[in-house]
Amino acid sequence: MAGIELAGVSTVYPNGVRAVDALDLTVADGEFFALLGPSGCGKTTLLRTIAGLEQASSGSVSIGGADVTRLEPGVRKVAMVFQDYALFPHMTVSENIAYPLRVRRAPKPERAETAARTAAGLGLAGLLERRPAQLSGGQQQRVALARAMAMSAEVLLLDEPLSNLDARLRLEARTFLKRLQRDLGLTTVFVTHDQAEALAMADRIAVMSEGRIRQLGSPRDVFQRPADTFVANFIGSTPMNLLPAQVRNGRVEVAGAHLDPGGPHPDAPVTVGIRPEYLHEAPEGITGTVSIVENLGVTSLVTLECPQDVTVGLTVPEHEEPPVGSVLTVAPRPGRLLLYDSDTGQLT
Amino acid sequence: MVDAPPARRTGRARDTAGIGVARAVTFVSPALVLIGLFLVFPALWTIYIGITDYTLTGTASVAPKIVGLGNFVEALDDALFGNALWLTLVFVLGSAVIGQNFLGFALAWLLRGARPALRRVVESLVLMSWILPSVVVAYLWIALLDRDGGTLGALIGSPGTAWLVEYPMASLVVFNTWRGTAFSMLLYSSALAAVPPSQLETARSVGASGWQTVRDVVFPHIRGHVLTNTLLISLWTANDFGPFLLTAGGPNHASETLPVFIYQQAVPSGRLGYAAAVSVLLLLVNLVVSAVYLLLLRKRS
Ligand SMILES: Nc1ncnc2c1ncn2[C@@H]1O[C@H](COP(=O)(O)OP(=O)(O)OP(=O)(O)O)[C@@H](O)[C@H]1O
Ligand SMILES: [Mg+2]
Numbered sequence: 001m002a003g004i005e006l007a008g009v010s011t012v013y014p015n016g017v018r019a020v021d022a023l024d025l026t027v028a029d030g031e032f033f034a035l036l037g038p039s040g041c042g043k044t045t046l047l048r049t050i051a052g053l054e055q056a057s058s059g060s061v062s063i064g065g066a067d068v069t070r071l072e073p074g075v076r077k078v079a080m081v082f083q084d085y086a087l088f089p090h091m092t093v094s095e096n097i098a099y100p101l102r103v104r105r106a107p108k109p110e111r112a113e114t115a116a117r118t119a120a121g122l123g124l125a126g127l128l129e130r131r132p133a134q135l136s137g138g139q140q141q142r143v144a145l146a147r148a149m150a151m152s153a154e155v156l157l158l159d160e161p162l163s164n165l166d167a168r169l170r171l172e173a174r175t176f177l178k179r180l181q182r183d184l185g186l187t188t189v190f191v192t193h194d195q196a197e198a199l200a201m202a203d204r205i206a207v208m209s210e211g212r213i214r215q216l217g218s219p220r221d222v223f224q225r226p227a228d229t230f231v232a233n234f235i236g237s238t239p240m241n242l243l244p245a246q247v248r249n250g251r252v253e254v255a256g257a258h259l260d261p262g263g264p265h266p267d268a269p270v271t272v273g274i275r276p277e278y279l280h281e282a283p284e285g286i287t288g289t290v291s292i293v294e295n296l297g298v299t300s301l302v303t304l305e306c307p308q309d310v311t312v313g314l315t316v317p318e319h320e321e322p323p324v325g326s327v328l329t330v331a332p333r334p335g336r337l338l339l340y341d342s343d344t345g346q347l348t
Numbered sequence: 349m350v351d352a353p354p355a356r357r358t359g360r361a362r363d364t365a366g367i368g369v370a371r372a373v374t375f376v377s378p379a380l381v382l383i384g385l386f387l388v389f390p391a392l393w394t395i396y397i398g399i400t401d402y403t404l405t406g407t408a409s410v411a412p413k414i415v416g417l418g419n420f421v422e423a424l425d426d427a428l429f430g431n432a433l434w435l436t437l438v439f440v441l442g443s444a445v446i447g448q449n450f451l452g453f454a455l456a457w458l459l460r461g462a463r464p465a466l467r468r469v470v471e472s473l474v475l476m477s478w479i480l481p482s483v484v485v486a487y488l489w490i491a492l493l494d495r496d497g498g499t500l501g502a503l504i505g506s507p508g509t510a511w512l513v514e515y516p517m518a519s520l521v522v523f524n525t526w527r528g529t530a531f532s533m534l535l536y537s538s539a540l541a542a543v544p545p546s547q548l549e550t551a552r553s554v555g556a557s558g559w560q561t562v563r564d565v566v567f568p569h570i571r572g573h574v575l576t577n578t579l580l581i582s583l584w585t586a587n588d589f590g591p592f593l594l595t596a597g598g599p600n601h602a603s604e605t606l607p608v609f610i611y612q613q614a615v616p617s618g619r620l621g622y623a624a625a626v627s628v629l630l631l632l633v634n635l636v637v638s639a640v641y642l643l644l645l646r647k648r649s
Contacts, residue, residue: 053549074555086546090568099564100554151554 002064002077002154002187003029004050009059010211011042011049019045021211022059027204029064030185032178034202036195038234042211043191047157050189051080063155079148080157083164085140087132093119093143094128100151118146122180138169145177149184156181156188162197174201195235199223207231225338229271229345232338238276238301241312244342245272252339256307257286262335270348271340276301278336279314285331286312290322304328391631398625404618412621419625429626431601432609433633436586438517439524439605444585445578447525452532452577456540457562459533471533478530486593489523516595516603523594524585532577539573540566572645579641583634606630 004027011020019042027033035043048054050061052073060069068076087096095102097118098111106114119125122142132140141161148156161177162170178201181188192198198205199219206216207230215227226232232240245254247267252259254272277299288304291311299315302322306312314330322328339348363369398419402412423429455474459467477485492499495510511519543566551561567574589607591597597604597612604612606626614623 051553053553072555073549073553078553080550080553082546082550084544084546086544086550088547088550088565088568091564102564103551103554103556103560147550 003027005062007060009056011045011054012057019211020049027187029187031187032181032203033189034198034205035191036198036205037208041208043208044159047159047191051078051157052076077153078155078157079151079153081144081148081161083160085144087140087143089132092129092131096143097146097150114150118150122146137165138173156186158190160191196237227347229340232273236275241274243272243310245270255286255310261339262337269342271342273338273340274332276313276315278333279330282329282331285329287329288312290324290326290328293321394624394627397621398628400621402621404620419622423626423629428601432604432606436605440582440585442521443524444581448528448532448581449578451525451529453536455533456536460540474530474533477526482590482593489594493519512595513599520591520603528581535573535577539570543569575641575645582637
């Protein structure tokens with residue numbers, strides 16, 4: 001089995017775009033690793049660099065301890081699933097799955113046998129003779145996975161494999177993929193720009209921006225303690241509150257309120273970060289007028305207009321929504337208030 | 349039984365464009381007249397001449413007689429006709445089906461990943477050989493292949509080889525491959541652009557060789573293009589009069605393809621009736637070839 005190691009990898013396109021910028025990354029053997037970030041931040045490029053479809057301009061890529069920087073994709077023991085699945089339309093499901101074996105000139109019976117076994121494992125048993133055009137999106141995705149698995153590669157690379165599925169199917173596929181990965185113990189790198197997907201599935205997450213990794217950690221770390229305001233903004237199904245504030249005499253002055261920073265902090269201008277999920281009604285805290293209530297299902301997102309032109313969002317359980325226009329005082333749960341340097345945006 | 353919706357009587361007078369049938373006919377009539385005048389009439393006229401003993405000079409030029417299928421029977425018996433048919437086949441297979449097709453595809457495939465500057469240079473060069481007038485091109489090739497002072501002779505250090513005399517068919521095949529590759533290259537370039545890159549990359553990442561990629565991924569996507577291209581260049585090549593400009597069919601009929609044979613019969617020999625009959629036979633060959641291609645195209649799609 002094989003882990004992945006990137007050391008100082010940069011990938012520059014011929015037009016001069018530096019899509020991956022001096023990036024260091026280690027993915028452990030058998031780990032389910034998610035690359036997360038906004039559009040254009042270099043996720044696909046990084047994945048393609050690992051696969052060998054793009055050549056690293058500098059730095060080195062190792063898989064399973066062996067340097068593969070200059071190797072062709074076909075010999076890296078890496079299987080890639082593309083966003084559009086890239087199934088061959090003129091081949092049946094069975095031929096598609098067994099294509100890696102055909103390339104290796106494996107005999108026909110072996111190919112059919114491997115296709116049947118892999119397909120059965122992915123719930124495709126009845127579909128072997130169909131063409132990709134006769135399959136649903138979810139089935140196509142599983143055929144693409146089956147083909148990747150038939151390569152018996154040690155590393156699986158997935159580029160937004162779920163983004164073509166509808167919301168319902170995506171949840172099913174998520175669970176399915178996670179279980180499959182665990183059963184096979186494949187080292188998996190998974191690209192997504194859906195943070196919920198990354199949080200739900202990954203062992204570890206790297207949040208990227210402009211070709212660099214902004215934060216690397218477990219989903220819990222990244223969700224609870226975003227390393228900077230960029231990550232804070234990006235992670236979370238509701239946007240994090242990032243409020244201008246000032247630390248004075250050990251207290252945080254924000255929107256006319258004085259909050260406990262949860263530890264000693266020098267006096268300085270800061271940005272306060274609080275997740276809407278971690279705010280609740282309290283006798284003391286930030287006071288504001290309810291201006292908007294949005295229904296999110298089990299919870300509702302309430303927007304408060306606070307002093308100093310600050311708006312604060314918080315979530316409340318269903319049936320406990322305050323009426324629009326009422327006045328509310330809210331405070332963060334202990335330990336859930338984050339302070340960022342107002343110049344660098346780094347967590348302090 | 350569910351009642352069928354009341355069938356609307358559209359029939360012949362169906363007016364899809366919505367401009368009125370009379371006006372539609374008026375619009376297309378100039379085109380129809382031109383096609384009739386310059387395409388249909390000469391074709392019918394050729395068939396008519398083909399069954400007469402019409403000649404350029406002599407009594408038969410004034411009062412040609414109907415000889416029925418005599419010309420056709422004679423052609424099928426004529427060793428020179430058989431020779432011309434065979435040479436046409438060699439010419440089409442060698443320079444179009446194999447030469448232009450493969451070279452055009454190879455250029456398109458190799459230029460796909462090339463730098464834009466290189467790509468433009470090669471494409472312009474290839475296109476140049478296609479758009480130059482035949483007379484100019486033929487003159488250039490005669491200069492290239494000439495026995496004394498020919499450029500090729502000077503280049504490979506073999507002066508004294510009269511390429512067009514000693515290897516007339518080979519010269520024609522090379523010439524026509526060079527001359528017509530641009531069309532195949534352009535057609536395949538645009539066909540290749542329609543092959544999804546992720547499928548090519550999938551092949552690459554499972555370790556497929558270049559040949560395996562072409563066979564398993566590229567070809568199934570462009571099969572229709574291959575057939576269409578092969579049909580077009582085959583027909584053009586079969587009817588091409590270019591060989592006449594280089595070798596005039598010689599030496600001793602060694603490069604006399606059907607169009608050259610027809611010309612030789614019609615003008616120098618003056619046997620218009622016989623030449624027309626052979627033209628009709630060439631037309632039939634074209635029709636058969638087209639029918640086979642269309643059948644193939646229909647079968648696979
Ligand atoms: N073939 C290419 N040539 C030149 N620049 C490219 C090429 N592919 C991508 N880029 C640029 O590289 C940067 C990173 O692109 P990449 O596709 O890796 O982003 P991404 O994170 O996968 O985005 P998305 O979420 O939209 O898929 C972008 O600025 C993009 O414009
Ligand atoms: Mg991408």
